[in-house]
Amino acid sequence: xxxxxxxxxxxxxxxxxxxxxxxxxxxxxxxxxxxxxxxxxxxxxxxxxxxxxxxxxxxxxxxxxxxxxxxxxxxxxxxxxxxxxxxxxxxxxxxxxxxxxxxxxxxxxxxxxxxxxxxxxxxxxxxxxxxxxxxxxxxxxxxxxxxxxxxxxxxxxxxxxxxxxxxxxxxxxxxxxxxxxxxxxxxxxxxxxxxxxxxxxxxxxxxxxxxxxxxxxxxxxxxxxxxxxxxxxxxxxxxxxxxxxxxxxxxxxxxxxxxxxxxxxxxxxxxxxxxxxxxxxxxxxxxxxxxxxxxxxxxxxxxxxxxxxxxxxxxxxxxxxxxxxxxxx
Amino acid sequence: xxxxxxxxxxxxxxxxxxxxxxxxxxxxxxxxxxxxxxxxxxxxxxxxxxxxxxxxxxxxxxxxxxxxxxxxxxxxxxxxxxxxxxxxxxxxxxxxxxxxxxxxxxxxxxxxxxxxxxxxxxxxxxxxxxxxxxxxxxxxxxxxxxxxxxxxxxxxxxxxxxxxxxxxxxxxxxxxxxxxxxxxxxxxxxxxxxxxxxxxxxxxxxxxxxxxxxxxxxxxxxxxxxxxxxxxxxxxxxxxxxxxxxxxxxxxxxxxxxxxxxxxxxxxxxxxxxxxxxxxxxxxxxxxxxxxxxxxxxxxxxxxxxxxxxxxxxxxxxxxxxxxxxxxx
DNA sequence: AGGCAGTGCCGAATCGTTCCGTCAACGGCG
DNA sequence: CGCCGTTGACGGAACGATTCGGCACTGCCT
Numbered sequence: 028x029x030x031x032x033x034x035x036x037x038x039x040x041x042x043x044x045x046x047x048x049x050x051x052x053x054x055x056x057x058x059x060x061x062x063x064x065x066x067x068x069x070x071x072x073x074x075x076x077x078x079x080x081x082x083x084x085x086x087x088x089x090x091x092x093x094x095x096x097x098x099x100x101x102x103x104x105x106x107x108x109x110x111x112x113x114x115x116x117x118x119x120x121x122x123x124x125x126x127x128x129x130x131x132x133x134x135x136x137x138x139x140x141x142x143x144x145x146x147x148x149x150x151x152x153x154x155x156x157x158x159x160x161x162x163x164x165x166x167x168x169x170x171x172x173x174x175x176x177x178x179x180x181x182x183x184x185x186x187x188x189x190x191x192x193x194x195x196x197x198x199x200x201x202x203x204x205x206x207x208x209x210x211x212x213x214x215x216x217x218x219x220x221x222x223x224x225x226x227x228x229x230x231x232x233x234x235x236x237x238x239x240x241x242x243x244x245x246x247x248x249x250x251x252x253x254x255x256x257x258x259x260x261x262x263x264x265x266x267x268x269x270x271x272x273x274x275x276x277x278x279x280x281x282x283x284x285x286x287x288x289x290x291x292x293x294x295x296x297x298x299x300x301x302x303x304x305x306x307x308x309x310x311x312x313x314x315x316x317x318x319x320x321x322x323x324x325x326x327x328x329x330x331x332x333x334x335x336x337x338x339x340x341x342x343x344x345x346x347x348x349x350x351x352x353x354x355x356x
Numbered sequence: 357x358x359x360x361x362x363x364x365x366x367x368x369x370x371x372x373x374x375x376x377x378x379x380x381x382x383x384x385x386x387x388x389x390x391x392x393x394x395x396x397x398x399x400x401x402x403x404x405x406x407x408x409x410x411x412x413x414x415x416x417x418x419x420x421x422x423x424x425x426x427x428x429x430x431x432x433x434x435x436x437x438x439x440x441x442x443x444x445x446x447x448x449x450x451x452x453x454x455x456x457x458x459x460x461x462x463x464x465x466x467x468x469x470x471x472x473x474x475x476x477x478x479x480x481x482x483x484x485x486x487x488x489x490x491x492x493x494x495x496x497x498x499x500x501x502x503x504x505x506x507x508x509x510x511x512x513x514x515x516x517x518x519x520x521x522x523x524x525x526x527x528x529x530x531x532x533x534x535x536x537x538x539x540x541x542x543x544x545x546x547x548x549x550x551x552x553x554x555x556x557x558x559x560x561x562x563x564x565x566x567x568x569x570x571x572x573x574x575x576x577x578x579x580x581x582x583x584x585x586x587x588x589x590x591x592x593x594x595x596x597x598x599x600x601x602x603x604x605x606x607x608x609x610x611x612x613x614x615x616x617x618x619x620x621x622x623x624x625x626x627x628x629x630x631x632x633x634x635x636x637x638x639x640x641x642x643x644x645x646x647x648x649x650x651x652x653x654x655x656x657x658x659x660x661x662x663x664x665x666x667x668x669x670x671x672x673x674x675x676x677x678x679x680x681x682x683x684x685x
Numbered sequence: 686a687g688g689c690a691g692t693g694c695c696g697a698a699t700c701g702t703t704c705c706g707t708c709a710a711c712g713g714c715g
Numbered sequence: 716c717g718c719c720g721t722t723g724a725c726g727g728a729a730c731g732a733t734t735c736g737g738c739a740c741t742g743c744c745t
Contacts, residue, residue, distance in 0.1 A: 029701055040725045045703060052704090054723055072489065075464040076414075077701030080405045080730050085467070087452065099441050105434045112428050112453065119460040121467075123416065124441065124451040131448040135404040138414070138450075138467055160401065300629075358731055369695045374733060381734095383693055406731030409700050 028071050037065040048073075079138065087121035088327055089139035089162075093151045093241070094127055101243075102299060103316045107145055107167060110320025118328055127153050136160055140331050143167060143323045148240060149174050149211035165327040167319050169213030178330075178338050180322045182345040184214065185221045187312040188296065190347045191266065192225050194310075195292045198354045200264035203233050206251055206276075207268045207296065208240035215240060218268065218296060234259045238272060248275035256283055264292045270299030273309050277352075293352040307351030314345050357400050366394035377402075408467065416450035417656055418468035418491075422480045422570070423456055431628060432645045436474055436496060439649025447657050456482050465489055469660050472496060472652045477569060478503050478540035494656040496648050498542030507659075507667050509651045511674040513543065514550040516641040517625065519676045520595065521554050523639075524621045527683045529593035532562050535580055535605075536597045536625070537569035544569060547597065547625060563588045567601060577604035585612055593621045599628030602638050606681075622681040636680030647672050 034044035039062060046052025047062035065071075079085050090111060092098040099105065108124075115122045123139050132152065141163035147154050149171040158164055164177040192203065205222040208215030219235055226233030236255050238248065248271055256262060256279060265280070267273050273295035280287045287293050288307040295302060298311035322343055329335050363373035368391060375381030376391035394400075408414050419440060421427040428434065437453075444451045452468050461481070470492035476483050478500040487493055493506040521532065534551040537544030548564055555562030565584050567577065577600055585591060585608060594609070596602050602624035609616045616622050617636040624631060627640035651672055658664050 030703095031701075041702085042704075042726075043724055046724095049703085052724085053721095058723080070488070073464040074409075074701050075467045076405060076409045077730090078464060078703080079467070080403075080409050080700090080732090081702045081704085083730080085405075087467070094445075099438045105438075109428050109434075116423075116455055116457055119455050119457045119462075121455045122453040124453070126445055126448050126450045128445050128448045133448075135402040135407060138404045138408070138416070159399070359733095360731080370732085371696075371734075372694055375694095378733080381694085382691095387693080403731050406700090407733075409702090409731080410733045412700080 028069055029074070030071070033062065033066045033069055033071045036069060037062040085121075085138055085140045086119065087123050087139045088115060088324070088331075089123045089125045089137045089142040089157075091125045091127065091142055091144045091154060091157060093146065093148050093154070094129065098145075098241070099124075103297065103314070104145060106316035107320040110317035110322075111143060111324040113317070113321050114324035114328065120328065125153075129153075132156075136162065141165070141327045143320075143327055144177075145320075145323075147171065147174060147213065163327060163330050165323050165330070167323045169217055171211050171213045171216060174213075178326060178340055180319060180326060180341045180343065181213075182312075182314045182319055183342050184217055184296065184312065184314070184345055187345040187347050188218060188221050188266070189225055191294045191310060191312070191353065192222070192264075194347075194349065195264045195294070195353055196229065196231075198292060200292050201231055202259065202261045203231060203264040203266070204235070204255055204259060204262045205233065205266045206236045206238050206248075206255065206272060207266075209237040212240040215268070222266070234262065238268060242269075243271050245271055245275050248272040249279055252276040252279040253282075256280075263290060264294075266294045266296065268296045270295060270297060270301055270311075273302060273311070274305060277305060277309065288352045288354060292354060298348055302350070305352075310350045310353040311348055312345050313348050315343055318343050357398055358403070359400070362391065362395045362398055362400045365398060366391040414450075414467055414469045415448065416452050416468045417444060417653070417660075418452045418454045418466045418471040418486075420454045420456065420471055420473045420483060420486060422475065422477050422483070423458065427474075427570070428453075432626065432643070433474060435645035436649040439646035439651075440472060440653040442646070442650050443653035443657065449657065454482075454486075458482075461485075465491070470494070470656045472649075472656055473506075474649075474652075476500065476503060476542065492656060492659050494652050494659070496652045498546055500540050500542045500545060503542075507655060507669055509648060509655060509670045509672065510542075511641075511643045511648055512671050513546055513625065513641065513643070513674055516674040516676050517547060517550050517595070518554055520623045520639060520641070520682065521551070521593075523676075523678065524593045524623070524682055525558065525560075527621060529621050530560055531588065531590045532560060532593040532595070533564070533584055533588060533591045534562065534595045535565040535567050535577075535584065535601060536595075538566040541569040544597070547595075551595070563591065567597060571598075572600050574600055574604050577601040578608060581605040581608040582611075585609075592619060593623075595623045595625065597625045599624060599626060599630055599640075602631060602640070603634060606634060606638065617681045617683060621683060627677055631679070634681075639679045639682040640677055642675045642677055644672055644674055 030041055030044050034041045044062050047059045125137055142157050143165050144154050145167045147166050147170050158175045166177055166179045168181050170176040207218040210216055265276055267276050277287055280291045285291045295309050295311040298313045302309040302311050359370055359373050363370045373391050376388045454466055471486050472494050473483050474496045476495050476499050487504045495506055495508045497510045499505040536547040539545055594605055596605050606616055609620045614620045624638055624640040627642045631638040631640050
């Protein structure tokens with residue numbers, strides 16, 4: 028059922044049929060009408076692929092995660108995706124979750140008008156390929172250093188982290204430590220830099236350790252926290268990056284006979300549902316993933332539709348949820 | 357950067373270039389090599405749209421929800437989607453969340469090889485359009501009566517519901533009631549039929565009420581439950597369909613001075629995170645959305661790749677999580 | 686030498702649209 | 716009557732790949 032068939036049925040040429048249905052071109056109302064009726068009658072539906080080939084437009088945007096399958100199990104990415112849908116839906120864009128099976132590197136360019144890269148990671152080859160593809164790209168969260176970049180929408184982790192540090196300092200903490208991802212994640216870099224700057228400003232000795240971005244293995248996190256306390260037994264404030272790490276850290280603090288929320292303050296850079304129900308509950312940064320997703324999609328679509336001109340990086344506020352682990356009652 | 361350019365650079369024809377890169381055709385190793393190098397050098401990436409137009413294959417499947425934006429906020433659909441990704445990812449298929457902005461009905465056929473319809477609803481025009489499109493379709497959950505259908509993967513709600521009813525009956529319940537969605541959802545129809553059959557088998561008087569599929573307004577559910585108890589004050593077992601409805605029902609039971617889990621047993625046909633923390637916690641059916649998503653994707657991809665031939669409906673087991681509301685200690 | 690089987694590469698058609706240039710018909714006007 | 720502007724519709728060239736039949740050439744066998 029192609030345009031050709033409709034044209035034949037309406038006894039006009041392909042081009043006339045096309046223009047009739049598109050509402051463009053010059054023709055009598057009667058002609059247009061008869062084409063529309065023929066299309067209706069035959070149940071004609073335009074072939075989106077052919078149309079896209081001709082026009083170069085897809086009305087779809089892509090979403091790329093480092094290994095989507097696993098990532099998608101995390102509440103953060105689900106929320107992020109929901110935020111993206113909040114915008115693509117009313118704008119009538121499809122959202123394509125780009126496959127990222129690392130064993131089958133995709134050669135061809137995705138069938139989308141632009142791509143959102145959620146949390147770009149330095150060694151993600153697919154992300155590099157996308158960035159090098161001339162497709163419009165918007166990133167959710169900062170690029171790690173040395174990665175080719177694009178406009179970025181990120182949460183204001185720095186301000187939020189400082190709020191936590193200030194708060195803990197106000198409660199008497201003077202031996203802070205940070206466990207955060209290494210330099211392959213822009214987020215880790217920012218956390219570390221912010222932490223170190225803050226320590227320098229206060230003249231405090233800051234300890235840092237490096238975790239693996241996206242690591243959900245509690246054992247690894249426990250080991251990391253234990254090693255940190257072994258080396259720096261006087262630590263009285265520990266900031267970790269992920270929910271899993273926070274829960275692991277809680278266990279380690281307890282095992283050492285210390286009292287979380289009292290003589291060791293604990294905080295997490297990424298809020299999660301479990302942090303509210305631990306004992307004590309754990310202070311965390313709400314990164315506003317849904318808002319972030321929304322802003323990414325908004326920026327990308329504005330870019331594609333040529334609305335506004337800005338295309339500058341955007342910072343969305345993040346909020347600290349203070350809980351018992353930093354002394355809140 | 358098209359195949360043409362590569363061909364020119366390698367001093368061969370378009371067709372030879374195409375075949376060289378695809379690994380097909382007959383040519384000397386040297387020729388093939390030089391094409392590959394030219395492609396490499398020029399940074400050539402095949403245009404997926406052109407390729408799809410020619411071959412008719414997209415290597416992408418679509419996912420349709422009734423109004424994706426909202427739906428996607430629900431844990432059920434997120435889990436379902438994660439399950440779909442579990443399969444599409446390793447198979448290297450993209451997953452397109454089909455836009456379903458109801459105000460801009462899509463004319464064109466989606467750029468996908470097949471579609472999964474999650475929870476088909478009778479009055480969903482887009483679902484009808486998809487089914488009528490000759491694209492391979494797999495549905496997650498039963499079709500409502502009167503809807504054109506396709507292979508279906510569904511959870512075994514009937515067995516699970518019967519398990520709940522039997523269990524409650526064993527605890528002495530003799531006045532059962534069911535509040536479930538009406539005939540526009542296959543799920544609602546199944547629940548109602550199962551309930552009525554069970555009541556008939558036991559010779560018990562069963563009361564039923566109709567809720568709106570996907571309704572997340574607590575007020576509506578409260579009203580429904582209150583009306584039910586007003587009409588049938590002796591009800592000693594209430595089964596509702598959704599998390600929101602269950603929590604609303606709990607309130608209603610309490611307001612009437614009855615004791616949920618003791619003199620009124622309560623159960624829900626769809627488990628959710630909050631049902632575990634209510635007081636008393638509420639017995640519910642775990643519909644295994646992730647498994648369901650996986651099975652849908654598996655079936656669709658098998659269909660597309662021509663593997664196996666079955667394409668028969670599939671039933672995945674659902675499990676009842678017995679909690680305090682049905683008398684579990 | 687002539688025939689025949691292989692080999693290596695190319696030309697051209699095709700997928701279904703969109704869009705621009707062209708053209709015949711027609712009516713109005715000087 | 717001849718010219719011109721307008722109208723309505725059409726033809727054909729893209730868009731960028733895939734695919735297959737065919738053609739020239741080589742080398743071997745008889």
